[in-house]
Amino acid sequence: MKPSLHELLESAHVVALPVVARFRGIDTREAILVEGPEGWTEFSPFVEYDDAESVDWLRAAIDFGWQEAPHALRMSIPVNATVPAVGPDEVAGVLARFPGCRTAKIKVASPDQTLEDDIARVRMVRSLLGPEGRIRIDANGLWTVDEAEKAIHALNVFDLEYVEQPCASVAELADIRERTAYLGVPIAADESVRKTGDPLAVARAGAADILVIKAQPLGGIRAALSIIGQTGLPVVVSSALDTSIGISMGAHLAAAVPGLYFDCGLGTASLLLGDVTSNPLVPHDGAIDVRRITPDPALLEKYAATPERRDWWLARLTRTYALLKD
DSSP states (O other), rough: OOOOHHHHHOOEEEEEEEEEEETTTTEEEEEEEETTTTTEEOOOOOOOOOHHHHHHHHHHHHHHSOOOOOOOOEEEEEEEEEEOOOOOHHHHHTTTTTTOOEEEEHHHOOTTTTTHHHHHHHHHHHHHOTTTSSSEEEEEOSSSSHHHHHHHHGGGGOOOEEEOSSSHHHHHHHHHHHHHGGGGGEEEESSSHHSSOTTTHEEEEEOOSEEEETTTTTTTTTHHHHHHHHHHHOOOEEEEOOOOHHHHHHHHHHHHHOOOOOOBBBGGGBBBBSHHHHHHHHOBTTTEEEEOOOHHHHHHHHTOOOOHHHHHHHHHHHHHHOOOOO
């Protein structure tokens, strides 16, 4: 069932949440929250995304708010800590926000940093997690193939679980996967799944060992489950620095995946300094619960976006809705 634009606008709340450390170049995470018959849902494509790319995010919001979630196979989802591109002296403080997490995903390849900065950060995480901790790195497609080969070789001394999106294109992923096969480090694809017209291309090309799956940019829980079923590859269900409402969507997706072999990237509400609920979906004992979130009215008011930003988001919602196909 597709709601009318009036229904969406009528219940829409635009929020702006501060983040712990600069993440993806932002200090504040903005989102639209709307209430559907199945509960609250979220529309929060990053501000640089155009309307066409935002359509799947809106489709996901409608799916979660207007359709019953698939049957849950589990009610608790193990998650990883997420370490932004911070200095080594800040790593302990970040990890402390993820109690019980045995896995850390570390951002690398920041344009304003060097490989030596990445090595120092990963070294500190390994020191704090100990030899039994799991470490995965995420380059967000910012390395060339040659840079990725050099970096993976240098960072694999810290025993990497996998490398996420080391290069931008599917062809480059296939190349770096072949070049580094001797190291035994799996390659995971994120942007090559969610920022392409064909999310199955990376699997057909044999360019990745693992898929990072996010509910919002893939059009919702059902669309993501279809992609997972068609590829046959193991997946890590992740988030896009969502509010706890968006995290809830990801948790319900992870709960419905038949085989969940890796800790998921759904602990990122811990990177927010504020949230829309007094009972946020943050990790406890290394996992998050699978549950719906109802925002607190006082927090919706506290974190309400400025009138200018609210108008910007509602105009974006209106334009994106016009591109939706039944």
